Amino acid sequence: MQSFQLHERASTVPTNSYNRQDWQRGYESVKEESDYWIDDVEGQIPPELQGTLFRNGPGLLEVNGQRIHHPFDGDGMISAIAFRDGRAHFRNRFVRTAAYLEEQKVGKISYRGVFGTQKPGGWLANAFDLKLKNIANTNVIYWGGKLLALWEAADPHRLDPHTLETLGKDSLNGVLSDGEAFAAHPRFDPSCSQDGGAPCLVNFSIKPGLSSTITIFELDPGGKVLRKHAHSVPGFAFIHDFAITPNYCLLFQNPIAFNPLPFVLGLRGAGECIKFQPNQPTRIIVIPRHTEESVQILKTQSGFVFHHANAFEQGDEVFIDSICYESFPEVEPESDFREVDFDALKPGHLWRFHLNLKDKTVSRKLIEGRCCEFPSVHQERVGRPYRYMYMGAAHTDTGNAPLQAILKIDLESVERQLWSAAPRGFVSEPVFVSRPNSDKEDDGWVLALVYDAAHHRSDVVILDACNLSQGPVARLHLKHHIPYGLHGSFTPELFI
Numbered sequence: 001m002q003s004f005q006l007h008e009r010a011s012t013v014p015t016n017s018y019n020r021q022d023w024q025r026g027y028e029s030v031k032e033e034s035d036y037w038i039d040d041v042e043g044q045i046p047p048e049l050q051g052t053l054f055r056n057g058p059g060l061l062e063v064n065g066q067r068i069h070h071p072f073d074g075d076g077m078i079s080a081i082a083f084r085d086g087r088a089h090f091r092n093r094f095v096r097t098a099a100y101l102e103e104q105k106v107g108k109i110s111y112r113g114v115f116g117t118q119k120p121g122g123w124l125a126n127a128f129d130l131k132l133k134n135i136a137n138t139n140v141i142y143w144g145g146k147l148l149a150l151w152e153a154a155d156p157h158r159l160d161p162h163t164l165e166t167l168g169k170d171s172l173n174g175v176l177s178d179g180e181a182f183a184a185h186p187r188f189d190p191s192c193s194q195d196g197g198a199p200c201l202v203n204f205s206i207k208p209g210l211s212s213t214i215t216i217f218e219l220d221p222g223g224k225v226l227r228k229h230a231h232s233v234p235g236f237a238f239i240h241d242f243a244i245t246p247n248y249c250l251l252f253q254n255p256i257a258f259n260p261l262p263f264v265l266g267l268r269g270a271g272e273c274i275k276f277q278p279n280q281p282t283r284i285i286v287i288p289r290h291t292e293e294s295v296q297i298l299k300t301q302s303g304f305v306f307h308h309a310n311a312f313e314q315g316d317e318v319f320i321d322s323i324c325y326e327s328f329p330e331v332e333p334e335s336d337f338r339e340v341d342f343d344a345l346k347p348g349h350l351w352r353f354h355l356n357l358k359d360k361t362v363s364r365k366l367i368e369g370r371c372c373e374f375p376s377v378h379q380e381r382v383g384r385p386y387r388y389m390y391m392g393a394a395h396t397d398t399g400n401a402p403l404q405a406i407l408k409i410d411l412e413s414v415e416r417q418l419w420s421a422a423p424r425g426f427v428s429e430p431v432f433v434s435r436p437n438s439d440k441e442d443d444g445w446v447l448a449l450v451y452d453a454a455h456h457r458s459d460v461v462i463l464d465a466c467n468l469s470q471g472p473v474a475r476l477h478l479k480h481h482i483p484y485g486l487h488g489s490f491t492p493e494l495f496i
């Protein structure tokens, strides 16, 4: 690994930076829906920070006392933190999906989850029940005047951005059929050449099979679908995220095999039927956004990617920065995720993949060897050369551990800045928000929810992105905790 300078505040945290019971409590359900101004604040909320941070993630880790098998099977709960004139307001609501309403009404698990949650009654009660529970728990975006909760295997749910009330499923003005997939990882092109430099939302969907269909969607700022094109690729595709450049969509087809039989027979969830193939290459699928050029598939070393940080082009070369695991962290049917052995799993590391589209070659190099996940970059640098990245990271610089720190990487100087919430704090995805009217790439704030086990509550933490290692400029103490979430986004629009 390359050497680097690390700036962090002196810390007295021991090498084993966390306590398992502390970490586990962050996975307790939150059942209440709240609505209040946050008055318990340490430090000062910057008055220039105006807008709304939306977060999504599993709010319920059980249904009426019956535990779900994996957090990814938990019902989606949206949190909204609105910042206005140095104050902040909190609100949370569950997404009223049809399945959530049904299960809450009958008081028991009525749907199988993709990641192993089963209906009570053993395999006989689950066999041949292949319907999916659209749990709307992965991301939340505000685009085209709509607040949408996303889950990758089905259509979005639309919410009222002021009240978070669920308005129903959204078809993108009739473009999606009922239940049609729309991934949970849209990318926002800040300036689309096809649209005269207007911003554009780019997303994809996967229809997996013996060969898989990848559909690309491009939406204008009003939410209208401008372009939709589908491509067939060989083999089963399990693709959670993608990256864009001005000319390409880039998807990593991880080397996995899928045997649906245990799922069909009611023995395992679909996500537990995935087997990592360490001797097979990862395929990088390069789909042109605006031309009839054919799709290219390049190969690189075996590895598993959930998330990409960013990508950019230089002539015939494309660079993609991604969090890559040595293997897929397989879900065992008998295991309890709360008892996961972090030391037995491979951590995610940040790699730069270098594609030469002319020679059809790929090389890669390690950028960050600390366990990391959930990258975020400046919204105007998406798909463009960029300098700064922010991620959740482990407190210690080697091994696998829960995310307790936020790491800023300077890709030009290789300088790092780290702020750690260890030993009793656990971080969620950091979101970078730029300071209004500034064109300096790291001028802004990094916002993150941090679970504080000492008080069994969550804090909204605001870090100065230029001086991240100095610690938060403000810590907003919520009155309760928010279970570890997945993704979210910030809009300068104010919804209180």
Ligand SMILES: [Fe+2]
Pocket (backbone or CB within 6 Å): 185, 240, 241, 306, 307, 486, 487
């Ligand atoms: Fe994700």
